[in-house]
Amino acid sequence: MQEEFIHFIWQTTSFDTRELKATTGETIEIIEAGQLQHNSGPDFENAIIRINGQMWAGNVEIHLQSSDWFDHNHDSDRAYDSVILHVCYACNREVFRSNGSRIPCLEIGSRIFPKLRSKYDWLLQSSSKLTCASFLNDVQPEIKNEEITLRFLNRMEFKIQSILKVASKCEFDWNAVMYRYVCRAFGAWVNSQPFELLSRRLSFNLISKYADKPNLIEALFFGVAGFLYANKDEIPRDEYEHALVNEFRFLSKKHNLTSISTDQWKFMRLRPANFPTIRLAQLSALMSEKPELYSEMKDLNSWKMIRNTFKTEPSEYWKSHYRLGEISNSKAKIPGSSLIQNIAINAIIPVRLANAHWKNDLKSKNELIRVMTTIPSENNKVVRMFLENGFEIPNAAGSQGAYQLYHESCMNRNCLHCGIGKTILEEPEIETYTDKI
Numbered sequence: 001m002q003e004e005f006i007h008f009i010w011q012t013t014s015f016d017t018r019e020l021k022a023t024t025g026e027t028i029e030i031i032e033a034g035q036l037q038h039n040s041g042p043d044f045e046n047a048i049i050r051i052n053g054q055m056w057a058g059n060v061e062i063h064l065q066s067s068d069w070f071d072h073n074h075d076s077d078r079a080y081d082s083v084i085l086h087v088c089y090a091c092n093r094e095v096f097r098s099n100g101s102r103i104p105c106l107e108i109g110s111r112i113f114p115k116l117r118s119k120y121d122w123l124l125q126s127s128s129k130l131t132c133a134s135f136l137n138d139v140q141p142e143i144k145n146e147e148i149t150l151r152f153l154n155r156m157e158f159k160i161q162s163i164l165k166v167a168s169k170c171e172f173d174w175n176a177v178m179y180r181y182v183c184r185a186f187g188a189w190v191n192s193q194p195f196e197l198l199s200r201r202l203s204f205n206l207i208s209k210y211a212d213k214p215n216l217i218e219a220l221f222f223g224v225a226g227f228l229y230a231n232k233d234e235i236p237r238d239e240y241e242h243a244l245v246n247e248f249r250f251l252s253k254k255h256n257l258t259s260i261s262t263d264q265w266k267f268m269r270l271r272p273a274n275f276p277t278i279r280l281a282q283l284s285a286l287m288s289e290k291p292e293l294y295s296e297m298k299d300l301n302s303w304k305m306i307r308n309t310f311k312t313e314p315s316e317y318w319k320s321h322y323r324l325g326e327i328s329n330s331k332a333k334i335p336g337s338s339l340i341q342n343i344a345i346n347a348i349i350p351v352r353l354a355n356a357h358w359k360n361d362l363k364s365k366n367e368l369i370r371v372m373t374t375i376p377s378e379n380n381k382v383v384r385m386f387l388e389n390g391f392e393i394p395n396a397a398g399s400q401g402a403y404q405l406y407h408e409s410c411m412n413r414n415c416l417h418c419g420i421g422k423t424i425l426e427e428p429e430i431e432t433y434t435d436k437i
Helices: 003-011 114-125 133-138 141-169 174-186 192-201 204-209 214-224 239-255 276-289 293-297 303-309 337-358 362-372 381-388 396-410 419-425
Strands: 027-032 044-051 054-065 083-090 105-107 321-323
Touching (some): 003 054, 003 083, 044 083, 114 419, 141 174, 141 337, 141 362, 141 396, 141 419, 174 192, 174 204, 174 276, 174 293, 174 337, 192 214, 192 276, 204 214, 214 239, 214 276, 293 303, 337 362, 337 396, 362 396, 381 396
Parallel strands (some): 083 105
Antiparallel strands (some): 027 044, 044 054
């Protein structure tokens, strides 16, 4: 049993409210349960309770056991002097305000609807990754969709606030901000961290300076990534690498650049087309063709437009290579849909949303939310799990919402903080209690 469950029971009055009496005999009638608040102080504010026929307005405190009042030192905290009723699963001790006056205690443990409690216990004990899976057939699609949409909007708001902090450090140079997030997105999940580190060591301003020289852009990216032999004692494996090494030796001294350890890059279990070396080659081509990243992407208002913008092909060398110095069958290395999708979802749309928020441009924010619905849904374990349980995830807005819902609520079994969980718990069958009271 969790105290949050008693919060839910009180807030929704999901218990038998007939002939309520305090443990000391006062009659209790709930007029207004009050508003749940999450700051310090009593749990419910602005409650209206009739006690022994007298109307009281004030706050309500919730505990599993009434003795928790003393464990939490409420008896000496004047902030709790406004409490007019102490509601507990079990009342095992009388409680008092800081001035010594007694507070009536209402025990509701035996009044909770058995079927509701049974559902709650099931949710807590379920071995399913999607805790409420057994009850989802009884939940209306509109409720599921509403919760997914809410979590998507929450996720976008979280990203906006995170991006604004980065933007502040970049002095609100939105091209530099977009560069930072596009770099990270090129690493997808596996190599996102080394790509982000690369963007920190290799600034947008420096890349912009050499945007008209694709060979220097490649030298900078592969050199700072640690894939080039900058040591004179080591010999490049072919002419292409030799040229990059020579350029990077000069550039690294000129701009005081340091390289990332190659140990940070992951190749294991990746398809060759997803190797970080290919991603670096694609990123180099993008930065050569579209150096003003934000300016290039601020008007992309559909998945088709975004996809076409990233049809950039790396230099000729990479048609026949997946790694430096290792020849492979010739094949174009244009970014695929899954990579572009990742960049759109985790860089282009969130950064533009942050910019719109910064400008207080609500119209653009709403338009960008719409653009997310034109991007295909992601295909990962979380999304597949929701699909298997009857959810509709038609686009990236849905898949982002599902991801947020799973990590915010499902993983931690926070069903009481989920609209779907509340719906399941708020609909117990009608029960009678004539045999109990």
